[in-house]
Amino acid sequence: MTTRMPAGTLFIVATPIGNLADLSPRALETLRSVAAICAEDTRHSGQLLSHFGVDKPLLALHEHNEDALAQRIVSRLLAGESLALVSDAGTPLVSDPGYRVVRAARAAGVKVSPVPGACAAIAALSVAGLPSDRFAFEGFLPAKAAARRERLQRLAGETRTLVFYESSHRIAESLADMRAAFGDDRPAVLARELTKLFETVLDGTLAGLHARVEADDNQRKGEFVVVVQGAGDDAEAQLAEGLRVHAILGQHLPPSTAAKLAAEITGAPRKALYARGGSG
Ligand code: SAM
Secondary structure, three states: OOOOOOOOEEEEEOEOOOOHHHOOHHHHHHHHHOOEEEEOOHHHHHHHHHHOOOOOOEEEOOHHHHHHHHHHHHHHHHOOOOEEEEOOOEOOOOOOOOHHHHHHHHHOOOEEEEEOOOOHHHHHHHHHOOOOOOEEEEEEOOOOHHHHHHHHHHHOOOOOEEEEEEEOOOHHHHHHHHHHHHOOOOEEEEEEOOOOOOOEEEEEEHHHHHHHHHHOHHHHOOEEEEEEOOOOOHHHHHHHHHHHHHHHHOOOOOHHHHHHHHHHHHOOOHHHHHHHHOOO
């Protein structure tokens, strides 16, 4: 008679987004208890783990090897080992790899358990002072300008608060594109280097924040979360949606026809679409 080992657990462990003191006691206890740790960047996580005196085998988890690694991980879990998965910073799977591993573990009937902690998006939202009852996490915008502008244009009528991740290379460009898509006066918050030495949380309008970032090199350094208030009331959302439809139709039709059709489709005022949408 063969006895089957009970399967292990896959722990999804959040790590700090800057301040090492944000690693929770349970995260540390879990990392100490598992057989091995899957990490996005083994060198980076190795440093964090050695800081906390955790000495465990590390398995490299990249976007391109996730499917292959998932099978190895599932086999080990089914054999009774418990494993942890961490990313470079914050909560794994939030703009980070890991979901294929989690999906494979769940499909194999293995227990997947979260050890929650820091997440830059939630940390930024918690200090932004913008409506937080409904929000949409948009992660990173596309790197290419045309795709980025199109994505933002599609979000212009979104009434939920929007949360974006951004790097120092593109923060100025992205703020400029947000101004163009959402309007200069849209309230927003720029959360930079949260929990780190140069933590800065700036609030104002998109135009004001863009000007600050353009004027001060320091405000372009580090890691950013941009939190943008959603399109205000129904009329504003309707106008934003009208402008979006008008811009698409304007690529194929004369401006007046595009404005008339966009007004019919969305209910936005035709004159405002014509005046603000230009030739589309
Ligand atoms: N999984 C992480 C989390 O839970 O927040 C996010 C990983 S994503 C690859 C990295 C991005 O998160 C950065 O480019 C930046 O937009 C944001 N981020 C991470 N740490 C941050 C911090 N300390 N302050 C502001 N933004 C941060």
